[in-house]
Amino acid sequence: MMSDGPTTTAPAAGTSPTGPGTPGGGERHAGTARVKRGMAEMLKGGVIMDVVTPEQARIAEDAGAVAVMALERVPADIRAQGGVARMSDPDMIAGIIEAVSIPVMAKARIGHFVEAQIIQSLGVDYVDESEVLTPADPHHHIDKWAFTVPFVCGATNLGEALRRISEGAAMIRSKGEAGTGEVSNAVVHMRTIRAEIARLSALPPEELYAAAKELRAPVELVTEVARLGHLPVVLFTAGGIATPADAALMMQLGADGVFVGSGIFKSGDPARRARAIVEATTMYNDPGVLAKVSRGLGEAMVGINVGELPPQARFADRGW
Numbered sequence: 001m002m003s004d005g006p007t008t009t010a011p012a013a014g015t016s017p018t019g020p021g022t023p024g025g026g027e028r029h030a031g032t033a034r035v036k037r038g039m040a041e042m043l044k045g046g047v048i049m050d051v052v053t054p055e056q057a058r059i060a061e062d063a064g065a066v067a068v069m070a071l072e073r074v075p076a077d078i079r080a081q082g083g084v085a086r087m088s089d090p091d092m093i094a095g096i097i098e099a100v101s102i103p104v105m106a107k108a109r110i111g112h113f114v115e116a117q118i119i120q121s122l123g124v125d126y127v128d129e130s131e132v133l134t135p136a137d138p139h140h141h142i143d144k145w146a147f148t149v150p151f152v153c154g155a156t157n158l159g160e161a162l163r164r165i166s167e168g169a170a171m172i173r174s175k176g177e178a179g180t181g182e183v184s185n186a187v188v189h190m191r192t193i194r195a196e197i198a199r200l201s202a203l204p205p206e207e208l209y210a211a212a213k214e215l216r217a218p219v220e221l222v223t224e225v226a227r228l229g230h231l232p233v234v235l236f237t238a239g240g241i242a243t244p245a246d247a248a249l250m251m252q253l254g255a256d257g258v259f260v261g262s263g264i265f266k267s268g269d270p271a272r273r274a275r276a277i278v279e280a281t282t283m284y285n286d287p288g289v290l291a292k293v294s295r296g297l298g299e300a301m302v303g304i305n306v307g308e309l310p311p312q313a314r315f316a317d318r319g320w
């Protein structure tokens with residue numbers, strides 16, 4: 001599914017007014033919050049796969065991915081090769097859009113609103129303002145209300161998720177530690193976000209003001225989450241998911257869906273592993289199916305233990 005492309009030109013960051021109707025921001029331009037969030041709802045229960053070429057995008061679609069994410073290099077290669085990681089070549093993104101019929105997402109650097117404008121102009125379905133790329137702005141994330149295209153952003157805790165939603169994100173993914181093939185940080189971030197939501201829901205209304213201050217998030221949004229018992233947008237998981245069992249673990253912990261990057265295309269048999277992860281994400285509560293799809297998958301990505309990463313190598317600490 002390719003969007004019709006942008007119907008408005010993104011204004012310069014910070015120039016758009018705040019409109020009514022949405023906590024922490026407003027419904028502006030052609031892409032309303034309801035439409036943007038609804039697009040993400042349609043991906044629930046599915047797997048979104050990182051791809052760097054049209055061939056990989058076709059493998060992902062054939063395996064049952066609900067969307068693909070175009071990026072320059074998968075996170076494991078970004079770690080291994082180092083250097084500055086930027087948005088993909090527009091030719092590559094256009095080639096991926098041509099190659100598949102499922103939604104196409106593409107990554108922009110944190111705070112790099114011009115990369116996001118370019119990606120929007122290509123007609124992608126979603127922009128990921130991603131910590132996996134080298135951040136462009138150490139102080140400001142993109143004003144996502146200024147765009148027609150919806151955005152997904154990463155978060156390690158509830159406050160971070162709410163700050164991204166207040167900036168206009170229409171989908172949140174727990175960050176995990178991308179490119180490691182190690183699921184522990186994804187687990188910690190998902191458990192943290194869900195525990196913090198449960199705590200909010202148990203608070204009396206008069207304590208939500210102090211909670212908002214602690215979370216550094218707008219009180220209207222905090223009150224909405226306390227009332228709903230979940231985020232007002234879908235909560236996917238990402239970073240370090242490398243096996244069907246990892247994907248099912250994250251679904252059982254409450255994820256609405258799964259992003260997988262390095263775990264598929266750095267494995268011995270990407271097509272087979274991709275199919276197995278899709279099946280495990282759908283049948284996450286059925287150990288018999290999980291055992292079946294986990295058999296004979298060939299080599300998993302080698303991976304890195306998150307505990308051995310030096311602080312400067314942690315992608316999850318990028319963003320605030």
Ligand SMILES: O=C(CO)[C@H](O)[C@H](O)COP(=O)(O)O
Nearest residue numbers: 178179238239240259261262
């Ligand atoms: O950044 C992402 C989501 O936007 C990647 O899809 C995800 O984090 C990939 O991580 P990994 O390579 O560990 O699967």
